Amino acid sequence: MNNTYLTTDALAERIHYDPRTIRDCLIDSVLIEGIHYFRPFGGRKILYIWENIERDMIASCASTFSIPMADGGVCHG
Template identity: 55%
Template sequence: MAQKYVTTAVLAALMGYTPSTIRNKLKDSVLLEGIHYYRPFGGRKTLYDWQVIERDMKAHSLGNGLAMPGQDDEGATRG
């Protein structure tokens, strides 16, 4: 079973990017806090939800309308 939450370094390896690209280009533009990543207990450490990121990447690459951040597979808003 794959890890649910991963660090920036692990996410970079999974996606084929550098950690700095994740932090400087993707975070807060396509990877959104509360959907794709979390800061546990209000700290500085960032943990990414790999399952959500992978799902959204696949949906976006298929060109369907499911790639909208914050929505589930039926189009309902996630909280």
């Protein structure tokens, strides 16, 4: 199994989010332990599994259909 493991800072850089947003908002709501991240050796450090995160980000985009409107709004289909 070839996975790319990222720290919070490396993930933040890759997805253009603030590390604090990842820790405070995405952990355990969007990023699920055992799927998107794990704690090696039962410690406090978190490593993120890039391939799983990328897969689910793309899947969530594909399932959301929206049409940009001329006035700047969005119509969700």
